[in-house]
Amino acid sequence: xxxxxxxxxxxxxxxxxxxxxxxxxxxxxxxxxxxxxxxxxxxxxxxxxxxxxxxxxxxxxxxxxxxxxxxxxxxxxxxxxxxxxxxxxxxxxxxxxxxxxxxxxxxxxxxxxxxxxxxxxxxxxxxxxxxxxxxxxxxxxxxxxxxxxxxxxxxxxxxxxxxxxxxx
Amino acid sequence: xxxxxxxxxxxxxxxxxxxxxxxxxxxxxxxxxxxxxxxxxxxxxxxxxxxxxxxxxxxxxxxxxxxxxxxxxxxxxxxxxxxxxxxxxxxxxxxxxxxxxxxxxxxxxxxxxxxxxxxxxxxxxxxxxxxxxxxxxxxxxxxxxxxxxxxxxxxxxxxxxxxxxxxx
Amino acid sequence: xxxxxxxxxxxxxxxxxxxxxxxxxxxxxxxxxxxxxxxxxxxxxxxxxxxxxxxxxxxxxxxxxxxxxxxxxxxxxxxxxxxxxxxxxxxxxxxxxxxxxxxxxxxxxxxxxxxxxxxxxxxxxxxxxxxxxxxxxxxxxxxxxxxxxxxxxxxxxxxxxxxxxxxx
Numbered sequence: 407x408x409x410x411x412x413x414x415x416x417x418x419x420x421x422x423x424x425x426x427x428x429x430x431x432x433x434x435x436x437x438x439x440x441x442x443x444x445x446x447x448x449x450x451x452x453x454x455x456x457x458x459x460x461x462x463x464x465x466x467x468x469x470x471x472x473x474x475x476x477x478x479x480x481x482x483x484x485x486x487x488x489x490x491x492x493x494x495x496x497x498x499x500x501x502x503x504x505x506x507x508x509x510x511x512x513x514x515x516x517x518x519x520x521x522x523x524x525x526x527x528x529x530x531x532x533x534x535x536x537x538x539x540x541x542x543x544x545x546x547x548x549x550x551x552x553x554x555x556x557x558x559x560x561x562x563x564x565x566x567x568x569x570x571x572x573x574x
Numbered sequence: 575x576x577x578x579x580x581x582x583x584x585x586x587x588x589x590x591x592x593x594x595x596x597x598x599x600x601x602x603x604x605x606x607x608x609x610x611x612x613x614x615x616x617x618x619x620x621x622x623x624x625x626x627x628x629x630x631x632x633x634x635x636x637x638x639x640x641x642x643x644x645x646x647x648x649x650x651x652x653x654x655x656x657x658x659x660x661x662x663x664x665x666x667x668x669x670x671x672x673x674x675x676x677x678x679x680x681x682x683x684x685x686x687x688x689x690x691x692x693x694x695x696x697x698x699x700x701x702x703x704x705x706x707x708x709x710x711x712x713x714x715x716x717x718x719x720x721x722x723x724x725x726x727x728x729x730x731x732x733x734x735x736x737x738x739x740x741x742x
Numbered sequence: 743x744x745x746x747x748x749x750x751x752x753x754x755x756x757x758x759x760x761x762x763x764x765x766x767x768x769x770x771x772x773x774x775x776x777x778x779x780x781x782x783x784x785x786x787x788x789x790x791x792x793x794x795x796x797x798x799x800x801x802x803x804x805x806x807x808x809x810x811x812x813x814x815x816x817x818x819x820x821x822x823x824x825x826x827x828x829x830x831x832x833x834x835x836x837x838x839x840x841x842x843x844x845x846x847x848x849x850x851x852x853x854x855x856x857x858x859x860x861x862x863x864x865x866x867x868x869x870x871x872x873x874x875x876x877x878x879x880x881x882x883x884x885x886x887x888x889x890x891x892x893x894x895x896x897x898x899x900x901x902x903x904x905x906x907x908x909x910x
Contacts, residue, residue: 415764416886420588420756428583431672435686438708461864499706499730501671501690503837504767518771522837522860524690524706526730528629533703533731535869538835538860540774550584562835562862563869588756596751599840603854606876667874667898669839669858692858692874694898696797701871701899718752 417510426515426545427505429552434500434521442573446481450546450553455480457574460539460560472573480573487572495528498572513547514555521559523574537561537574585678594683594713595673597720602668602689610741614649618714618721623648625742628707628728640741648741655740663696666740681715682723689727691742705729705742753846762851762881763841765888770836770857778909782817786882786889791816793910796875796896808909816909823908831864834908849883850891857895859910873897873910 418426429448436444449455457472474480501522509516523537539561546555559574586594597616604612617623625640642648669690677684691705707729714723727742754762765784772780785791793808810816837858845852859873875897882891895910 415761420760423760424588424591425583428674431674434672434688435674438688497730499688499690499708501669501688501837501839503669503671503839504770506764506767506771520770520774520835520837522835524703524730526706528732531731533706535703535860535871538862538869540835562833562860563867564864592756592759593751596842599842602840602856603842606856665898667856667858667876669837669856671837671839692871692898694874696900699899701874703871 415507418507418515422515422547423505423507425547425550425552426507426517429545429554430502430505430517430519430541430543433554433557434502437572437574438498438500440497442484442487443481445573446477446484448554449474449477449480449557450555451477453477453554453556455554455557455573457559457561459564460562461564463558463560484573496525496572497528498574499524499526500574515545515547515552517541517543517545519543521574537563583675586675586683590683590715591673591675593715593718593720594675594685597713597722598670598673598685598687598709598711601722601725602670605741606666606668608665610652610655611649613741614645614652616722617642617645617648617725618723619645621645621722621724623722623725623741625727625729627732628730629732631726631728652741664693664740665696666742667692667694668742683713683715683720685709685711685713687711689742705731751843754843754851758851758883759841759843761883761886761888762843762853765881765890766838766841766853766855766877766879769890769893770838773908773910774834774836776833778820778823779817781909782813782820784890785810785813785816785893786891787813789813789890789892791890791893791895791909793895793897795900796898797900799894799896820909832861832908833864834910835860835862836910851881851883851888853877853879853881855879857910873899 433445433448455474456470458470462469503520505517505519507515507517519541521539521541525536526533542558544556545552601613601616623642624638626638630637671688673685673687675683675685687709689707689709693704694701710726712724713720769781769784791810792806794806798805839856841853841855843851843853855877857875857877861872862869878894880892881888
C-alpha cells in the first residue's frame with residue numbers, strides 16, 4: 407500500500423476540514439439513502455472514481471472493479487445499475503473513520519480515510535460486513551464547497567463475494 | 575427513507591459542530607459505560623426518543639420498538655430495564671459515523687448520522703454486530719450545551735434478534 | 743469500567759481537537775498501513791501503552807496483553823514481532839469513533855474514544871471483527887503536535903482468539 411507517514415494537520419483550517427469531511431460523508435449517505443445518482447454530482451466532470459483491491463493496488467496490477475474516468479461515465483454506470491441489473495434487494499450502511507489530510511497544493515487537498523460497508527438484505531434481514539478499506543482522495547476546495555478530483559477506494563479483501571452492483 | 579440531499583455545511587460554526595458531535599457521542603458512551611440513566615438527561619423534558627426499523631418507517635407503519643414522549647418516560651423505561659428485566663449479561667459498543675447538519679432554524683439543528691452497535695456477551699465473549707442504522711436528530715443548542723428535542727433511530731434490519739433490552 | 747460522565751466540550755479549542763484527533767487517527771493508520779514502527783514515535787519517551795481486557799480492568803486484575811512502559815520498550819516489542827514471530831499474513835483496519843475530551847490540566851488532555859479492529863487474512867480473504875473497545879488516553883499537546891503520555895486500550899471481549907501479534 408502506498409503509505410504516507412507525514413501528518414499535515416496544520417495544512418488545513420477547521421472550516422476547510424469540515425467541508426472535506428462533509429463531502430466524504432455525503433458520498434456515503436447518498437448511497438445509503440438509495441439516491442446513488444447524487445454521487446456523480448460530487449465528482450469533478452473530469453474526475454476519476456476507482457474501486458480496487460488493496461492486493462492488486464500493492465502489486466500495480468491494473469484490474470479494478472469500477473474505474474470511471476468522468477462524472478458522465480459514473481452516471482452511465484449508475485443508470486445501468488438501475489435499469490439493467492437484476493439483484494436481490496439490499497442496502498448499504500457506511501461507516502467512515504480517520505479522515506486525515508496528508509498533502510496540499512493550493513486548493514487541492516489529499517486525504518486518507520477508512521471505510522466499512524455493512525450490507526442488509528431486504529428479504530431475510532441478513533447483516534454482513536462486506537467491505538473494509540482505505541479511501542485515497544484528491545479533493546478540490548471550491549469556496550464553501552468541494553468536489554472529488556480523484557477517489558480511489560482500496561478494499562482489503564481479495565475476493566468480492568458477489569458482483570459489485572452498487573458503488574461504494 | 576426520508577432523504578435529504580441538501581448539504582448545509584455552512585449553516586454551522588466549528589464550535590457548534592463540536593457541541594452537537596459531543597452530545598451524540600455522549601449518548602453512545604453513557605450506554606457503553608453502563609450508565610444508561612444518563613441518556614435521559616440528554617433529552618429535553620418534552621423530547622421524544624424513538625427506535626424503529628427503517629422498513630416500518632419507509633412505509634409509515636407506526637410500530638416502534640421504543641417510543642418515549644418525554645425524558646420522564648425514558649427514565650421509567652430504563653428503571654424497568656434495571657429492575658424487572660432478566661437478561662444475559664451483555665454490553666454494547668457504539669460506532670458513530672457521518673454526522674451531517676441538514677437543516678437549521680435558529681438554535682434548532684437537524685442532523686443525520688450513522689450508527690453501528692456491537693454487542694459482547696459476558697459469559698461466552700461472543701462479539702456480534704447487532705445494529706446498523708441512521709439517526710435523524712433534532713437538537714437544541716443551549717449556549718455551550720445542547721439537548722435532543724427529537725431522536726429518531728432507524729435500524730436497517732427488519733428483525734430484532736432478541737428483545738431490545740438496552741436502549742441504543 | 744471507570745466511567746466519566748462529565749462532558750468537557752468547552753475545555754478545548756477546535757484546532758486543539760483536530761491535533762488530538764489526528765494523533766489518534768495516525769496511530770491507527772500506521773498499523774493499518776503496515777508501518778507499525780511509526781506508533782513508537784507517537785508515544786512520549788517515558789509514555790505507557792497498555793492493552794487489557796475490560797473484564798480484567800473492571801476487577802483491577804493486573805494481567806495485560808501488552809504493557810510497555812516506554813517508547814523504547816514498544817520499539818523492542820515491534821521489532822520482535824517483525825523478526826521472531828511466525829504468523830499467517832494478515833492486516834488490520836481500524837475504525838475510530840466518539841473522541842471526547844473528559845479532562846484537562848494545562849497541555850495534558852484526557853480523552854475517551856471507541857475503536858473497532860477488522861482483520862483480513864491474506865490467504866483466504868476472511869474478514870472478521872476481532873476487537874471492539876474503549877481507548878482511555880492521556881495526551882500531551884506540544885504546540886501544533888501532540889503525543890501520547892498514556893494509552894490504555896480496553897477491549898470488550900474476555901477472550902483473545904489468537905495470540906495478539908500486532909499492536910492495536
